[in-house]
Structure formats: C-alpha cells, structure tokens
Amino acid sequence: MKSDSSLSTIVKALEEVGAFVEEVRDSEVYFRVTRENVRAAARALYSLGAYLKTCAGVDERELSGLFAVYYIFGLDDHGVDAVLRVLVPQDDPWTVSVVPDVPAADWCELEVRDLLGIDFRGRLTKRLVLPEDWPEGVYPLRKEFKYDEKPPRVLREELSEEVGIPVGPYHPALHEPEYFELYVEGERVVDVAYRGFHVHRGIEKLAESQRFTYKQVPFLAERICGICGFVHSSCYVMAVEKAAGIVVPERAEFIRSIVLEVERLHSHLLWLGVAAHLLGYDAGFMHAWRIREQVMVLAEYLTGSRKTYGINLIGGVRKDINTEKIDKVLKTITDLRKEFTELVKAMLAVPQIKSRASGTGVLTKAEARALSVVGPVARASGLYRDVRKDYPYLAYKRVSFKVPLYTEGDNLARLLVRVDEVFESIEIIKQLIDMLPGGSVVVEEYDIPSGRRAVAAIEAPRGEDVHFIITGVGRPYRWRVRAPTYQNIPALRAMLRGTPLADAPLTIASIDPCFSCTDRVTVLDVRSGRKSFIRLKQGV
Amino acid sequence: MLEVSSVNIAKALRAIKKSVWVYHLNSGSCNACDIEVLDALTPYFDVERFGIKLVGSPRHADVILFTGPVTRESLPKVVKTIKAMPRPRLILVLGSCGIGGGIWWDTYSTLGGFKKLEEILRENGVEVDRVVYVPGCPVRPEAIIYGMLLLLGLVEQKSKRVEVVASEG
The missing domain is CATH 3.30.460.80 (NADH:ubiquinone oxidoreductase Nqo5 subunit)
Incomplete structure (x- = not known):
C-alpha cells in the first residue's frame, strides 16, 4: 500500500x-x-x-x-x-x-x-470508435451533443473485394460481431487488421443524460457486458463510493466479493469450453458448459437472476445471504471442484490440446509490459499483475490466495492460468463464506457532492477493469469505463504474427475477448508490400 | 407472432421441423443473451436432441437467432447477413435489446431493435417471413426453446395481445 x-x-x-x-x-x-x-x-x-x-x-x-x-x-x-x-x-x-x-x-x-x-x-491518427459513415466534426462526448441525436446514415456495402482472410464480423469462432483481417504468406500470418467497435452503444454518454441518475447507473453498467456485468456495476458503485466517501458495511463487501468470484467461475468455464471447441475438442466444450450450468443456477439462487444480477446499490447490496444459501454455495462449489478436476485431467490428457496450444500465439514479457496488458494474458507472460493483490478492494484483503504465474506467454499458458484461477476462486469463496461478518448490507443515507473524482479498479475474469468518475449533480458528470479486453486486443497483433493460420482463431480467443465491454464503442493500410492474398467469402 | 409472407410457410415448416439449423446473429448485444443461446445448445438444455443445430453461415440457416439493439456500425453487415439467408426467412428475436433496443433504445449509436431494422430491410428489398419475439434481459434458455417451438408452429401462443384504452380521470 x-x-x-x-x-x-x-x-x-x-x-x-x-x-x-x-x-x-x-x-x-x-x-x-x-x-x-x-x-x-x-x-x-x-x-x-x-x-x-x-x-x-x-x-x-x-x-x-x-x-x-x-x-x-x-x-x-x-x-x-x-x-x-x-x-x-x-x-x-x-x-x-x-x-x-x-x-x-x-x-x-x-x-x-x-x-x-x-x-x-506526434502520432498517426485514424478513426477508431465511431462508424465509418459518421460525419466529421460531430463529437458525441461534447456536452452540446444530445445523447439521442442521430446524424444521417449511409448504408454501404463494406468489405472490399481484395482482402486478406476475413474473420468476421460474423464468424463461427466469434460470438460477437468483430472483424479481423488476417494477412498471410503461405500458411503464416504476417499481419492483422482489426475493425472493432461494432458494439458501441453510447453508454458513457447515456449515463450523463437526463435519463439516468446515480442510482440507476448500476443497472446500465451491468449491461455493458453480459458475462462480466457484475464487475462493471461493482466497479461503478465503488468509484462513486470512493468519490463520495461512503463507507460500505463489511457484510456487503463480502457478498459482492462472493458474487464476483461466482461470476469468475462461470466466465472461466465458458472460456474453457470455447477454447476446447476451437481446438476441435467438442466433448470438452460440452462438458465445460454442463459443469458451468450449476454455477448459473447458483447465481440465480444467490441473486435472483442467472445473469445481470442487479444486486448492487450505491452503499451496499440489495440481497443478503442466509444460512440456507451458504449451504447451497458450499455444496455447489464442492461438486464443481470435483467435476472440474476430472474435466481438466481429461482435457489435458488429449495430446492435441497440448501440442496445438503450446508455442502458439506467444506474447513476450517485454511486449506485454509495453502494451500494459492485464489479467490472465499478463500473468501468462510472466507479469505479476492482479488488482486483488496490488490494490486490495472489497473483502480481498482478508483472504489468502495464489496468483498463478506462467512465463511461456503462449496459448497453453493462458489456458493454464485460467484453470488455476478456477481452483483459487473456489478457495476464495470458501474462505469468504467462512469469515462472513454479520450486520446490515446497505447504508441508505449518503450524499454525493459534485466535482469529486475517483478511480476504481476490479480484477474481472479477463483482467483489470477500470472505472473513472467525475461526480456531477444528480448523475455522473463524466463516467469512463476501461474494460480489460480494451487493453488486450492490441496485443493480438504481436501474438498473431508468425502464427500458423490454423491457430489464429484459438489465439484470438485466448485473450478471452469480450467485445461488448470494449466497444462501449481501421482503415489500416497494410496491404502495400504484402505478397499473397487469399480470397474467401465466408469464414476460415 | 407476425406473418408477412407470400411464401408457403406451412410447407417449409413441415420440411425443417425435425432438423432446424440456426444461425446466431449478434447485432451489438452485451453477450448475455448470446451465452444463454449457447446454454440452450449445450448439454443441460440440449436442444440438439430436437435437431436444432448451430451453423456457421446464414446461407445454411433455417432460423436466425437475433440479439442486440442493432448498432450503427453493425447495421450494414446485419442487413447483408439477413439478405444471405434463404426464404422463408424465420427470425427469432431474443431479449429486450432485440425487441425494442433495450436500455439503449434511443442513443446516438443504436437503431433501437428489430422493428426499426425491419423498415430498413424493407427499403432494401429484404423480406422477412415470420418473426417471434422472446422477451427477457437476458432471455432464459427455457424461453428461447419455447420461442423456437412457437416459431416452428409446434405450440400455441399462450398470451394474447390485448388493446387497452386508458380510462379518463
């Protein structure tokens, strides 16, 4: 500290x-x-x-x-x-x-x-976030721009004829619309262009608009992302609490931490399944998702919803945990531990998994440092970074756990980091349940002065999630969200260079990209000087 | 449910009833509906036992599972994808965002759901034959399955649309 x-x-x-x-x-x-x-x-x-x-x-x-x-x-x-x-x-x-x-x-x-x-x-600039048909000189985050203004639209056929190998925006390997263009020489990827921000929904602007108040923004924050939504709503309320100096009851901090870890469990299991699917090991995919289902049921039992839990309030949480629920949590994570151990054992015994994941998509420690990558991607490249350890928040200062660290920086290392984290999360939940303090779960009387600033960070399943807030009257004056994938996608260029084409989908997936987080919102001229192009209409 | 077709849907449905190929089209959703779609496809709910299978191209699809509020950036690609689907075009619109744009229905960078998209599809000469809306934020896997059965005409719709006029005073 x-x-x-x-x-x-x-x-x-x-x-x-x-x-x-x-x-x-x-x-x-x-x-x-x-x-x-x-x-x-x-x-x-x-x-x-x-x-x-x-x-x-x-x-x-x-x-x-x-x-x-x-x-x-x-x-x-x-x-x-x-x-x-x-x-x-x-x-x-x-x-x-x-x-x-x-x-x-x-x-x-x-x-x-x-x-x-x-x-x-002193740098090259290009349009990144806004659509290509967005008019010049219209800036959504300026205060005079109304959040529901809609500049005229031009419906254009995109995707020019002469392209490399297009992956997306609709592609079986991606469950979200993002567009990667891979440039290849023979079977090796030499460069990659990325056109993202298909999921830019104008959330930051919306939170400043008349439609929202401080209390309503957690609802919006939770919908930034359907996988790690609770991370966003927790991070938002933490930022506001920090700015306004609101002291949250300890029990609420514990409950938030428990739910955050439950979310990490479901997210990592989801990812492990998708990774197995991309490696052609569909049995692993199905098993991972079968095991994951009990985490979803548990989340519903604890919060009332399978996803978008909706229990965060400024000053605490909406739902308490009673003894009955504690029993259910303990039973579920014990079962989960047993089944997950079996799954990992079976999965890593498949020779193709290890041979295809090791040595592909390498990100060196120096590159990881320069790009400030976060989460499992950083930890697989030998960077010891975990918000839970570096800036202890909520109840994490009270629990002991290991931060898995690998130095290879390849797809296998990223896979193993997540596997280890599932076991750590299970242990964290056990400890939290064990130490759960009594008392109330929410403070309802507070005052949020305007003009205050605060930064809050949470270790999401994909890495560090940062929210920056400047308080205003009745609602945030400015609310900035930086999701973990935002920091990790630029690292894909380094990972994909020199990788065989067949390993590209796995490498893209290995950062566990979550585009809806990233896009709350290229024209890359890389064609010149490249030797060969393959034309494919759909998919790889 | 909305019928806007000149194609013989009954005949088409008889043909695909036990082997429904679905294509998942995300127009800028938050992922929650999307992972529930995957949940429905994987062993716990296991819709593959009914012959429902996810395919990788809209050209192979009988049904499109549509999620998201249609962002400005994804719009041209969404139109292109739906255009690539063969007739009859059956669309299952999932979640609050798909139905009416959800919480971001009126922001600068979304269109505001499938209803608005339909107008644009019509302008571009893309006809849609049958649409079923499944509410929820996110949709539950059970609801997705029910919506699918409704779309295929295997169950009757339980709720009915009722016009209510607010009384004065």
Missing part, C-alpha cells in the same frame, strides 16, 4: 518535468501538467514502473472553459494511482501524444479524438 516515501518519489520525479500536485485522495494522486510536458511526465511515470490504466477525455467547459485529458497510471508496486490532467483550450484543441513512449495509450487517445475532437500530435 501507499507509503509516504513512495508518494514523495513519484511527486519528485514528476515535479522535475514540470507537473504539480493538484489533489491527493486515498490512493490517488492528481497532477496537473501542460500539454507540452505531458510526454515527459508519462515517460517519468513509466520509468518508475507504472502501467497505463487508461486515458479519458472530459468536456470540462462548463466548469473551467477547457477540455481535459486524464491519463490514469497505476503504480502496482506502491498501490497508488497517478493521474495526469492535461488542460486543452477549446478553440485550439490539441495535445501532445504520449504513444511514442507509452504504446498502451494508442487506443484511448484515438477514442478521445473520435468522441471529443481533440487532436493528438
């Missing part, structure tokens, strides 16, 4: 490059920095071992007459978030990009450019 000496190291390093401290809150330090100095400040933080969590553009014209770009860095070793705030005048909206020093900022800067109209100097 934070100590004064680590804080002063950070402050000293940043003051040298012309930044100054704006505010210190709990485990966050806010710095103000000019747009000319931001790159040096980012470099200083990076050399202290910081990871880029995300950046966010905010239309602060109503408050200060300026736009602002926030870069949120996490210093995992110190458990401190350092936030750089760059002010950008509205009549001359540009700032210096940090991408040359911090490659992980690539996407979030483009998103700020698309949604807020701030230009980034």
